[in-house]
Amino acid sequence: MSTGTPYDVHSIRQRFPILNRKVKGKDLIYFDNAATAQKPVEVIDALTQYYSYYNANIHRGLHTLADEATAAFEATREAVKEFIGAAHSEEIIFTKGTTESINLIAAAWGEACLSAGDEIILSSLEHHANIVPWQMVAQKKGATIRVIPMNDQGEMDMAGFHALLNDKTKMVAVVHASNALGIIQPVEEIIRSAHQHGAVVLIDGAQSSVHLDINVREMDCDFYVFSGHKVYGPTGTGVLYGKKHILNSMSPFLGGGEMIKEVSFEQTTYNELPFKFEAGTPNIADVIALRSALAFITELGKSAIRMHEDVLLKYATAQLQKIEGVQIIGEVENKVPVVSFVAAGAHPQDLAYLLDNNGIAVRTGHHCAQPLMKRLGIVGTTRVSFGAYNTQEEVDVFITALEKSLKMLR
Ligand code: PLP
Numbered sequence: 001m002s003t004g005t006p007y008d009v010h011s012i013r014q015r016f017p018i019l020n021r022k023v024k025g026k027d028l029i030y031f032d033n034a035a036t037a038q039k040p041v042e043v044i045d046a047l048t049q050y051y052s053y054y055n056a057n058i059h060r061g062l063h064t065l066a067d068e069a070t071a072a073f074e075a076t077r078e079a080v081k082e083f084i085g086a087a088h089s090e091e092i093i094f095t096k097g098t099t100e101s102i103n104l105i106a107a108a109w110g111e112a113c114l115s116a117g118d119e120i121i122l123s124s125l126e127h128h129a130n131i132v133p134w135q136m137v138a139q140k141k142g143a144t145i146r147v148i149p150m151n152d153q154g155e156m157d158m159a160g161f162h163a164l165l166n167d168k169t170k171m172v173a174v175v176h177a178s179n180a181l182g183i184i185q186p187v188e189e190i191i192r193s194a195h196q197h198g199a200v201v202l203i204d205g206a207q208s209s210v211h212l213d214i215n216v217r218e219m220d221c222d223f224y225v226f227s228g229h230k231v232y233g234p235t236g237t238g239v240l241y242g243k244k245h246i247l248n249s250m251s252p253f254l255g256g257g258e259m260i261k262e263v264s265f266e267q268t269t270y271n272e273l274p275f276k277f278e279a280g281t282p283n284i285a286d287v288i289a290l291r292s293a294l295a296f297i298t299e300l301g302k303s304a305i306r307m308h309e310d311v312l313l314k315y316a317t318a319q320l321q322k323i324e325g326v327q328i329i330g331e332v333e334n335k336v337p338v339v340s341f342v343a344a345g346a347h348p349q350d351l352a353y354l355l356d357n358n359g360i361a362v363r364t365g366h367h368c369a370q371p372l373m374k375r376l377g378i379v380g381t382t383r384v385s386f387g388a389y390n391t392q393e394e395v396d397v398f399i400t401a402l403e404k405s406l407k408m409l410r
Pocket residue numbers: 034035096097098099100127129130175177178179204206207227
């Protein structure tokens with residue numbers, strides 16, 4: 001929820017200590033937010049606070065520090081529940097990131113629910129994290145992977161998707177917003193149609209969770225996963241949301257402490273949700289600090305942040321279009337603030353190097369989406385991605401540096 005105060009990007013920037021640093025003697029311009037976002041001071045403080053005042057293991061302790069740490073850890077679970085509109089806090093499982101969340105689902109759901117001949121539908125735009133775990137379980141279970149085609153702009157081909165659905169489809173696992181191109185995909189239609197065929201749907205929210213309003217109940221997805229570090233939170237934190245009845249039908253992923261009720265050498269009974277999927281000592285400090293990151297987003301308001309980022313997206317797109325030989329890949333209306341482009345006569349890696357000399361951080365390469373790059377017939381792109389603290393002036397500096405770099409390379 002927004003406080004109703006105007007969006008003041010300059011005071012927001014003051015909450016991010018890293019934005020004061022210089023790179024190669026220049027003010028840092030951080031345009032690699034899709035890879036990981038920077039952290040506001042309240043997230044950094046939450047980490048220091050935990051280690052300075054109440055570092056303790058959680059859930060099992062009967063002392064003040066353990067109580068305080070447990071309460072703070074569980075408060076993040078509540079905050080995540082609110083952040084994505086889940087019905088129950090036990091539907092929120094902490095992992096170390098999107099990758100681990102998808103691996104957990106592929107292994108534990110796949111073990112319980114996949115048989116030989118079943119089909120898993122993915123899309124052409126998936127991050128490797130939403131391809132490889134499915135290949136691993138498909139191989140083990142004798143299931144087949146089918147791929148939703150896309151058009152040349154990077155939008156899923158919905159007719160192609162509908163044609164893939166059949167009574168062998170057991171899982172549809174798709175990205176909400178593509179990390180390589182930024183395009184928001186029609187997940188509502190995908191979920192509705194997949195459910196009509198009795199399939200379960202996983203939405204990879206690694207890129208959508210920070211920019212779009214997420215309500216998993218309204219979306220009606222069965223699983224939604226995202227990474228804490230992309231929502232201004234610490235690395236090593238991730239979320240797996242799953243509908244309670246589906247999580248209950250799955251076997252545990254990892255065995256050990258915390259996930260059990262009783263253990264003997266003859267037999268072990270498992271703990272309730274969510275602990276059944278949280279074996280061992282979790283990433284306590286970082287999970288606690290994740291709450292401050294979600295509070296930061298909620299305080300500014302996702303719609304206010306999105307309006308700000310959208311201005312940057314449109315401005316950067318328009319400026320890039322003016323540069324000769326620059327081609328934006330994935331030029332559609334409905335995007336998160338990511339612009340991917342190729343430039344004639346300039347290898348993305350050389351560009352990244354020259355931009356870094358100007359203090360500008362961008363990402364280049366295949367963006368962990370090699371099948372997508374192959375489909376587009378390119379080896380990689382240069383990607384700029386914006387966050388709540390970026391400014392139009394930074395885009396101007398970037399465009400000038402890009403033009404200068406292109407002149408040097410051509
Ligand atoms: N899925 C998408 C769409 C992503 O953008 C990323 C990371 O960039 C991932 C999955 C993997 O996230 P992580 O590396 O945080 O596990």
